[in-house]
Amino acid sequence: MMLKGTKVYSIFTGACPKCHQESMYENKNPYALSDVLKINDKCSHCNTRYRLEPSFFYGSMYVSYGVGIAFAVAAFVISYSFLKSSLLTAFIVIVMTVIVCGPIIMRLSRNIWINLFMSYDKSLVKK
Template structure:
């Protein structure tokens, strides 16, 4: 189970990396594409500012490459090695997987990126 206080909890839930008390996103559902990139300015619990500097989340593009590769490898293993589909059909499954999970990959990448720079402080934190 995911426990508050772990990086994995914040990454998978999209919660504040410092206090884990609320979501960083205006809309938790990444498939509402109109609000995919909309984030709260600050955490209402600990006042952590999410955009540490202008264009902060451009670095998440590098993370998204790795996350996308992980999804593609998983799709390859399932389609080609387990289901024994042809190479062409496996390619189609990989492309379909990447397109379908694109919003999830974007959010996971942003969550990973911000968790690299902000450490968990727990419930005993004071506002910045």
């Protein structure tokens, strides 16, 4: 893929931020709700530890707020501006969007958080 080797690739795919060779998550499906936050201890390809310290991913809660707001604003703009719905309908659309996209928002937030602290290392990729 063209974006492989960029932070954008790791953020949107949930791939190891160092080697991009495998998913950080035990289950790639964010809608498997019992597994949504279960993350592997380390990458089996490059041995990168995902939990840099105890409670490392608590910081992703701050990122989650921003990502949730972005989803809510997008839902509002689409429903109110483009579809010309009422304010009440737009509010309902915002609530439903945040609920339905909650697992995706949680994963994106964790992916963004870990990518703030780690960078891709092309020397870890086997040719």
